[in-house]
Amino acid sequence: MKNLVVIGGGFAGFWSAISAVRQARFLDKDPLLKITIVSLDEYLSIRPRFYENKFEDMRIPLRKYFDPLGIVLNVGKVVRIDPKKKNVFWVGSKGQQEEVLSFDGLVLAAGSQLKCPFISGFEHAFNVDTFESAVRLDNHIRELSAASFPLPASRTFVVVGASFTGLEVITELPERVRSFALPGIDYNFILTDRSSSIASEYSIDGQGYIAEQLNKEGIHFLPEEETDLIEPERILFKSGRCIETSTVIWCGGLEASSLTKEFEAKRDPLDRLLVDSFLRIESHESFFAAGDVANGLVDEQHSSVMSCQHAIPQGKFAGHNAVNALFGKDLISYSQPRYVTCLDLGSRQALLTSGWDRMPQLTEMPAKILKTEIVTQWIIPASDVEETVKMSAPVIRTNEADLAC
Incomplete structure (x- = not known):
């Protein structure tokens, strides 16, 4: 044996x-x-x-x-x-x-x-790295909603890290918080990164499209900001900038x-x-x-x-x-050999790219529909066990059916 x-x-x-x-x-x-x-x-x-x-x-x-x-x-x-x-x-x-x-x-x-850096107060940050962490963030947002987002800090959401995950988190937040249908509340959505540009791994065209979607969602990007301190109601950067916020979501890499x-x-x-x-x-x-x-x-x-x-x-x-x-x-x-990505960018937006330079191939609702299919169908095992066994055969894929998440 x-x-x-x-x-x-x-x-x-x-x-x-x-x-x-x-x-x-x-x-x-x-x-x-x-x-x-x-x-x-x-x-x-x-x-x-x-x-x-x-x-x-x-x-x-x-x-x-x-x-x-x-x-x-x-x-x-x-x-x-x-x-x-x-x-x-x-x-x-x-x-x-x-x-x-x-x-x-x-x-x-x-x-x-x-990747958890040595930052004072890091335990106050949220993340979506595990199921439990994602549920914790959701419970936190629901608690803020139940209190009708009473303070300016409770209406401000800061995502640290303009990575693939960071972009998906920040662009999902506007629809998420507005779904509570609380009238007369203005929210602030802020994305920060240590680099000088957003989505630097993407092509110039890809970066441009991502920046355009952030602007449409009212998301502010703060480049060249490195976190120094996180507290329950604020985040402080090494530049001296301070943002009053109850919600810091860490997407600083794996x-x-x-x-x-x-x-x-x-x-x-x-x-x-x-x-x-x-x-x-x-x-x-x-x-x-x-x-x-x-x-x-x-x-x-x-x-x-x-x-x-x-x-x-x-x-x-x-x-x-x-x-x-x-x-x-x-x-x-x-x-x-085939490399594609499909980046979620909000309620009706996504970006499909092809190649290691991540050139845009599909955008808006067609890309959003594809993203939904990828994460709810393509990467999921078959419901039938024996069919899943058949799916486990190693295959070298070279076409558009490659996974992209």
Whole structure:
């Protein structure tokens, strides 16, 4: 019996486990393989939607898929990994005694978390990095609404970080707060960033379109501002600027899980492991990494980014290759030459871009409709378990049907 352990129950971990089942069946090795996954909770969270305020369908029960397929789900946190002895040490969600999982093959898909800087009062900031954090923000806004946004600070919303997530958060806020239909209230929406330009990763045309939509929504962009202090009713910047606000939402970027440091392998500035074309971790024949913990080449020039666009296919390749490595079969190379993004920009706006220079391809309601399809259909497993198993086959996509979130 071979033991394959998958660490992480996000997009990459979920699809790694499902793909491993499919490939083990194909090789007629499923009776000889035990697949165990360690996840922080019992859900596949649709993280790209956490900036929204609709929480009913943002989490999918993992056991719906894992139990019928014989995948063992351990809910808890991995605290350390011993690659040499091939042991994973984890603690259950209720803080039980540390337990040990032995493995023959491993897929590290532990994901990423919000980069939390050393800023005084940072605990007063909100974020949308986890389901619980998104719900906390929503409850906060509802509490302000219940009090009719009584003070100027309660009517001012500041998002720190003009990243992809920051842009989606700030452009969703106007409709969100105005949906409470409280007459005679003027709100302030402010986006800040340390850089001098907004959405610097986009082409000039893309930046122009984004800036235009911010203006239409009445969102003010403050460039070259670095946060110095956050308090319950204000945010202070190193420039000396002070904004009275009850709501600071931090979107200051992500960093890979600290578990990447458990391996003697090269890492990039985001602490992602540098993997080979098969998604193998350096110097480990049967250890793989996928998703936000992996820096893999998607073509001859570009590395993967932290998004489900790359996490989902990487999971499918990693699970497939992990099984093949355990049973002495050839591995297949991962690549993903097509790169597109679809950025939500409010109630009736979105921006679809193509290529690494992010040139606009589709805007307004057609792009908004596409964005909705992506996050509610394209990145969601099939409701039927066996159909999901079929979907887990690793495929190199080169057309417009690529994921873009």
